[in-house]
Amino acid sequence: MTARKENSTYTLNEKFITDCDLTYAANKIGGRWKIVILDKLGNRKLRFSELKKEFPYISERMLTLQLRALEQDELVKRTVYAAVPPRVEYELTPIALEFLPIFCQLSAWGKKNKALKENRS
Amino acid sequence: MTARKENSTYTLNEKFITDCDLTYAANKIGGRWKIVILDKLGNRKLRFSELKKEFPYISERMLTLQLRALEQDELVKRTVYAAVPPRVEYELTPIALEFLPIFCQLSAWGKKNKALKENRS
DNA sequence: GTCATTACTTACAAATTTGTTTGTACCATA
DNA sequence: TATGGTACAAACAAATTTGTAAGTAATGAC
Structure with missing residues (x-):
């Protein structure tokens, strides 16, 4: 990177x-952020600032780096609108969309196994 | 870690x-190694040295660290046989087995998208 | 007694990832 | 003219991950 x-x-x-x-x-x-970013972007376009709001403590630098990397890998598409206050939107590409069902399964695994651990403690 | x-x-x-x-x-x-280790262990028990052979350049330290972490997370089970040259076997736990279908899908995604990229270059 | 084997451990060092801070360009509006 | 919002970039620093090299313990073979 x-x-x-x-x-x-x-x-x-x-x-x-x-x-x-x-x-x-x-x-x-x-990495720490890519998977959550892709997940957030799952069903909708989001602006830079909207994404930032989703993650309370992410630094702008990190968000930028991750978005650039995802763009590089053609997992997100970046669209700039030449508006008065800058406006940039991010959305998933078709190949990234194919990850979503996998994320669901991972998520289900996580939910199940977190619960298992909690019940034992 | x-x-x-x-x-x-x-x-x-x-x-x-x-x-x-x-x-x-x-x-x-x-991390770099966990997913491949789990994948290798998918269908069979392997000894430390057998696992090591699977990854040409992994250091013993890394392999140990990863295996310890996986054991901690209850994804692998470690069995020590009190034999003359030590013998230790690793195998997946039931919850780790549930990852395998997800790995298949990830792998399929990887294969497809690697091919896509190669066809364009 | 020395060596070889297996599965590590320890101390150390290099590389990468993540975070902090400050700053910029662009207008529009007060 | 000063200020404010958006989407970053650059320089720097901290934290974590990964790798290197050497050593350990047990035991049987030579």
């Missing part, structure tokens, strides 16, 4: 991992 | 994020 790397074990491992379809996909939604 | 944190924005964000079922689940399989 930042930029320069080399030919270290770190990079070799990264290559190995993104060769695999499973981890290739996992990497697209990895 | 290391240990000490505080009450920083970093931590607040983390709490916010693990409150959500979706990201709670995502965090269980986050």
